[in-house]
Amino acid sequence: MRKILTIVGARPQFIKAAAISHAIRDLHANLTEDILHTGQHYDDAMSAQFFRELDIPQPRYNLNVGSGNHGAQTALMLKGIEDVLLKEHYTGVLVYGDTNSTLAGALAAVKLHVPVFHVEAGLRSYNRDMPEEVNRVLTDHTSALLFAPTQTAVQNLEKEGFSEKKIIFSGDVMLDNVRHYAPISNPTENRQAPYILATVHRDFNTDQPERLKNILAALCMVADKQNCDVLFPAHPRTRKILENMNEVSLSGRIKIMAPLSYLETLATARRSALVMTDSGGLQKEAFFCGRCCVVLRPETEWTEIVECGAALLADANPEQIIDAANKLWVHTPCEPTQFGDGHAAEKIVKNIEVYIK
Ligand code: UD1
Numbered sequence: 001m002r003k004i005l006t007i008v009g010a011r012p013q014f015i016k017a018a019a020i021s022h023a024i025r026d027l028h029a030n031l032t033e034d035i036l037h038t039g040q041h042y043d044d045a046m047s048a049q050f051f052r053e054l055d056i057p058q059p060r061y062n063l064n065v066g067s068g069n070h071g072a073q074t075a076l077m078l079k080g081i082e083d084v085l086l087k088e089h090y091t092g093v094l095v096y097g098d099t100n101s102t103l104a105g106a107l108a109a110v111k112l113h114v115p116v117f118h119v120e121a122g123l124r125s126y127n128r129d130m131p132e133e134v135n136r137v138l139t140d141h142t143s144a145l146l147f148a149p150t151q152t153a154v155q156n157l158e159k160e161g162f163s164e165k166k167i168i169f170s171g172d173v174m175l176d177n178v179r180h181y182a183p184i185s186n187p188t189e190n191r192q193a194p195y196i197l198a199t200v201h202r203d204f205n206t207d208q209p210e211r212l213k214n215i216l217a218a219l220c221m222v223a224d225k226q227n228c229d230v231l232f233p234a235h236p237r238t239r240k241i242l243e244n245m246n247e248v249s250l251s252g253r254i255k256i257m258a259p260l261s262y263l264e265t266l267a268t269a270r271r272s273a274l275v276m277t278d279s280g281g282l283q284k285e286a287f288f289c290g291r292c293c294v295v296l297r298p299e300t301e302w303t304e305i306v307e308c309g310a311a312l313l314a315d316a317n318p319e320q321i322i323d324a325a326n327k328l329w330v331h332t333p334c335e336p337t338q339f340g341d342g343h344a345a346e347k348i349v350k351n352i353e354v355y356i357k
Helices: 011-026 048-053 070-087 100-111 131-142 151-159 173-184 209-226 236-243 262-271 280-288 303-307 318-329 344-356
Strands: 002-008 031-037 092-096 116-119 145-148 167-169 195-199 229-233 254-257 274-277 293-295 311-313
Touching: 002 011, 002 070, 002 100, 002 344, 011 031, 011 048, 011 092, 011 173, 011 280, 011 344, 031 344, 048 262, 070 100, 092 100, 092 344, 100 116, 100 131, 116 131, 116 344, 145 151, 145 344, 151 167, 167 344, 173 262, 173 280, 173 344, 195 209, 195 262, 195 280, 209 229, 209 254, 209 318, 229 262, 262 280, 274 280, 274 318, 280 293, 280 303, 280 311, 293 318, 303 311, 311 318
Parallel strands: 002 031, 002 092, 092 116, 116 145, 145 167, 195 229, 195 274, 229 254, 274 293, 293 311
Antiparallel strands: none
């Protein structure tokens, strides 16, 4: 039996890893996985609750690297992952998405000639100021198999000259998850509709006071106009900044709350009137749940959602945010046909099995 090492560290990766772990189990695949958690996210609400709720196997290794500057954080992960790869014999390393944990896993593995399998390959925002863009480009270039969630991702990789043999259109494991979990997700609190679900966690929004203030002001104006609340689950970084901000910026309509669990996110998104976010994952979850999304960024790597009219880019510009919210309030999004058939995880596991046979 071949053994692979799955590397996770941040909230969106736990969700994606759940789909693959369940597929390995359900397909009785001819491979086993050990999970290595870098410790990039460590609060219960950012980490352990996802393992419990999504029944993800407990990590065999936890590096407990915690928070830090990008270089230092990635370096600690790189060292810790290399130690594990030197100690045990893995036939492949599975990495997800575009976080510092992704890059560290890919780099440690490729240097030791262990094949890297990248889930969510080929995404591009073409904004190299974002650490995620650097992480995803570099990870793609280390990878033996590139699992592209959309045809746009396939085309991005082809344009960059990757061998066609490496590129596999798998579909999106997050669609697998939404199809499986959305029907069984119920909110723990009885929330009065309509409401907006909003999140902000990107450093370029949280760490520039003018941008954060503009976003909050726009959220208040949309909520006033629509006579509704804004449910605002706050990433710990955002919460710290909000706590130090002048309370005047926050209207009573914005309900700051702890980060939601995965099932709670789906339940809340499904019942919302509109989602407003700078998160890539939540943009997709909204779309998969049949909800429109105002994107609080100047660009997105999930261009399909904008092209089909289910999301609008509004950056941190109050006029654009209000205008986008008005337009999307009454809009019904199309079906998410561009993200595969809801069986991406099976395809990924089967292709890995063939590769490492
Ligand atoms: C990381 C990813 C981002 C992803 C996001 C999902 C990178 C470069 N960024 O961003 O792509 O969208 O995860 O949430 O890898 N903190 C805590 N407790 C925690 C985790 C973080 O308090 O459990 C605080 C710390 O102050 C930390 C800050 O949040 O410095 C940022 O955490 P970090 O993991 O560096 O980046 P994220 O913004 O979460």
